């Protein structure tokens with residue numbers, strides 16, 4: 001895909017990245033002029049001791065904290081409303097989103113609701129958010145969604161049985177505090193599912209029709225870094241260099257989402273995630289490899305570049321072989337991290353393939369249009385079938 005001469009808009013928060021940077025969060029809140037914060041998080045983050053660590057830092061800085069720790073795994077619209085009510089009751093005017101993508105996405109919308117009121121449903125869609133929310137600091141405890149730097153917030157719409165997103169530059173945080181130390185307690189299965197999500201952002205963003213020279217630079221580097229460090233982080237969660245690289249790679253992936261967007265495996269994952277409540281990264285991975293089979297020949301140069309950064313010596317290969325080799329490397333990565341990557345692995349009801357394909361076409365055009373190969377309803381059915 002020729003991507004020269006394209007317009008580029010880059011919107012990212014201020015970023016504080018590195019081992020131990022969480023210690024600076026108290027001073028950062030003070031510099032925002034706040035003396036009280038509402039931390040939005042989930043019970044897993046609390047159980048891992050991360051919440052207490054952050055509370056300790058705020059205590060030292062003399063900042064009062066209210067805590068909402070009831071973010072759901074794949075948060076529903078109702079869950080956001082509940083978090084908003086509690087934050088509002090705590091008269092919170094600065095939000096700290098602490099956790100995986102779920103806590104962070106809920107935080108983004110709570111910040112908007114605190115400032116602008118109104119109904120969450122009105123803000124879903126592209127550019128529906130009326131303006132920036134109250135000051136927000138986002139602190140990821142996984143290395144996956146990149147949501148700490150992104151302009152997206154995704155929720156489960158239980159009635160529509162799919163995931164729906166708000167997309168707006170107003171959702172970009174004031175500050176992202178990305179401290180790889182906070183990701184060390186993730187068990188291997190979570191390292192795998194969140195890391196897979198990051199990898200898919202990098203790959204889908206790299207081959208997106210919205211890609212630009214700037215997104216390519218970040219996306220290809222994220223592919224390289226995640227391919228190299230995800231197996232090591234999966235194998236040994238205490239491997240600090242691997243955790244550092246994963247936090248960095250997933251953050252790059254989040255910026256890539258802002259610049260170039262994800263595509264088909266995200267689109268196909270949303271009805272599955274809504275029905276089966278699998279982790280987002282697993283949902284995407286269930287069709288990812290077949291989506292890649294569908295995409296590879298549509299952009300041979302980019303798949304070849306991905307093969308090369310994943311260590312494949314392509315010099316003696318035909319262009320098609322080289323591009324196909326990228327998919328083979330992806331397959332090896334997926335096998336190594338033991339993540340479910342077949343619909344049969346979650347016992348998906350085969351009769352749902354048809355309604356899911358219809359749902360994707362109806363609800364996920366934002367994502368579908370970005371792939372290098374345009375997918376019709378029939379293509380989507382075929383990908384689901386091949387992924388079974």
Ligand SMILES: [Fe+2]
Pocket residue numbers: 145197201262266280284
């Ligand atoms: Fe994702």
